[in-house]
Structures are given as C-alpha cells and as structure tokens.
Amino acid sequence: MTPPVGSGTDAGTRPRVEGDREQEILDATLDVLADLGYDRLTMDAVAQAARASKATLYRRWSTKSALVIDSLCSMKEPHEVPDTGSLRGDLVDMFCGMGGLTDERQMAVLGSVITAIGRDADFAQAFREQFIGPKASMSNVVWERAISRGEVSDDVDLDVVVPALPGIVLHRMFLLGEEPTTEFIEQVIDQIILPAVAVRPASPASASRPTSRTTQHEKDS
Template identity: 50%
Template sequence: MTPPQLRPRVEGAREEEILDATIRLLLEAGYDRLTLDAVAKEARASKATLYRRWDGKASLVVDAMVRAKQAPQVDVHDTGSLRGDLLGTFCGRHGLGRGDASGLLGAVMTAVSSDPEFAARFRSAFIAPKVEASRCIYRRAIERGEIDADLDLDVIAPSLAGIVLHRAFVLGLPVDDDVVRRVIDRVILPAVGLAPPGPTSSTTPGTTPSTTTHSQEASP
C-alpha cells in the first residue's frame, strides 16, 4: 500500500468535481445527513481519494462552500458610491438573493450550533472573508468622505447579510435581489446617514446598479 504522503494529491478538475458533488448533496440532504460515502458515490470517487485531500466532512463541506463553482462568492465592486458597491457586490449572480446561497446556508445552520469543529472552520473560511469584503466597502466610502469616519464597522458591516438571512431563516420569507435592494435603500443607507435614493435610482435585479453622487445621497 502506498504511504499516504506519497499518494498523488487530488487537484484540478477532479477536485472541482468532488467539491461540486458535495454542494449538490448538501443542498439535497443538509449537512447532518451528508456522508463521505455519499459524496464519494456522487463524485465517482473512493473515500480514500477524499481523505487524500480533506481530513473529514467538516473540512470538505467548508472547502466546497468556499470554492465550488455553485457556491456563493463575494466579488467586491468599486462603483464610486456606497450604494453602488453594495448593490454590485450583494445582488446578481452570486448575491444574497440567489437561491443557492440561501439554500446552502440553511443546509448548515444546525451544524453551526451543534458541531464546534464545523462552526469554527465555517466562520473562519466562509463567513470572515465576506464580512471583511463588506468592511472594505464601508472603508472606501469613509475614505471618499461619503460617510462618517466614526461609523461602527463592527455593527454595520454584517448588518445587510444579517437582516436578509433573518428574513429567510427566521421569518421564512422569500429573498431576492429586490429585497436586498430594499434593505440597502431603506435600512442601510439611512443607518449610515445617507438619504435613500429617489425612484430613478432604483435598479432592476440582475442589471448593473446605477450610482448616485454623494451630494445627491446626502441631500434631504
């Protein structure tokens, strides 16, 4: 038997196939019922193949949520305005209103509270980078002079996602790009001292967000 350290690494297209298979099963069964046996079967691999790359279910699932093609990603936009950056980053193909994004988070919610190993990996690898992306958006707005420098980023940076996810998982209400836009316009912008945009500044989900100047956003 080949020693583990000499076995070829699982990488490239084969790794992507396994990550995508993990996401499919996660959406179907949830974290608690997902097994490495099922992932191996779905990806047409052996459990030994999985263990060459991941040390268990927690590391595989978190890696899949961070890197799989189907997983929600955060691509920070720089449009020149806080509203434009938030819309561009959190709406659209990989936004908070995407069905898979809510589905994946729902699939792991019980594990976050019941599995300390998974929770630690999930918060470090999946949640923390997204919160940092949000903080980056607000820091840029501060640097532009668009919002006050004393803004409490610890509170405001995760607020958009928190409100949207509360709507989805606690209230059981639908979430789409229009909901995300309404939260941005009616909650986030007023919270940071910016006036909500007029009717001409709203965007259609899936289109490039329009931007408003600081003077327009700050006007009463």
C-alpha cells in the same frame, strides 16, 4: 510480486486528488449538502455523487467537516471588490447576483450548515475564518471607500450597521420563509442602511455654538 518502491501503486504514494477532479468532488459535495443538509451528508453519499471511492476522498480530506469547508470556499463568486463609485452601488453589487444573498444555490448551501455551526465548535471556527472571513474583508474595503468618499457619518458604529443588511435578509429567509430578491435588498439599503450612516448637515445653531465640553475647557483655562 511486490510493486517497486516509488511505483505509485501503494497507498502511501498514491497521488493526491487535485485540479479538475478535486473541483468535481467539491461540486458534488455542495450538491449533496444542498439536497440533504450537513447532518445527513456522509462521505459515502459524496463518493457516490462524485463517482469516486471513499478512499479517494479520505486521501484528501480526513473529516467530513474539512471536506465541507473546502467545498464552501470553492463556491464560484466574484473575486474583485465592487467599486461602483457609491456605497449604494457597491452594496447592491455585493449582495445581489452570484455569491450574494439572491444566489439560490449559495443560500441553500448556507442554510444546510446552520445546524453544524451551532453544534460543532471546530466547524464553526473554520467556517467563520475560511468562509465568512474573506467576505468580511471584501465588505470592509467597500465601507472604507465609502468613508473616504464622505458617505458615512463619523459617529456611525460599523460593527452594528455592517451586519444589518445580511441579518435582515437572512432572518426573513430562514425564519419567515421569504426568498430574498434584488428589490427587497434595495429596499433595505435605501430605507435602513443608507439613512443610518448618512452624514447629517450641522444645524446653524450647533455650528455656531461651542460644545459643552469646549465651553468647560475654556472656563478651566
């Protein structure tokens, strides 16, 4: 007997994976990703880990990369931008603890997708837009607050300075095999980041002497 239209038993009307069940599949994907890496992750492996059918996965995610991107974006991390009242405090809060550079699970998952970023242009674009983008927005808010508090010199190029902290830590982790710690991140902040952006007091001589550009302007006048 043919099921009546709208009964929900045919493939075209099966409900989408959502809610708690969706999160279970995303968590299982992260587990497989951390254990096997992106290259060896398959829909079969995720289905087995999530105790779901492969058809269930494909009803929600048409490709492996789409499933992985959604899984990365589902990782639990702070939803509020830190606001400790200082750039140092905000950077420590943002990069240490859950969702930060000391979060072992997140770093394991991040390391597993490095090859995909280099080989798959579509995956790389989605990763940057959907995973890195929100983190960059959070970082921008932290730096904008620091600028408004007068903690950052006007001549600092933030495009150079802002990526320096994660760049240094990830270099030591992925290339040198040194796991990031809160203590090391604080060292980088205190010895490299804060000195690089600090507002420097003007020397008495420079404060009293007009710049060469001003002097030339006066001559032209």
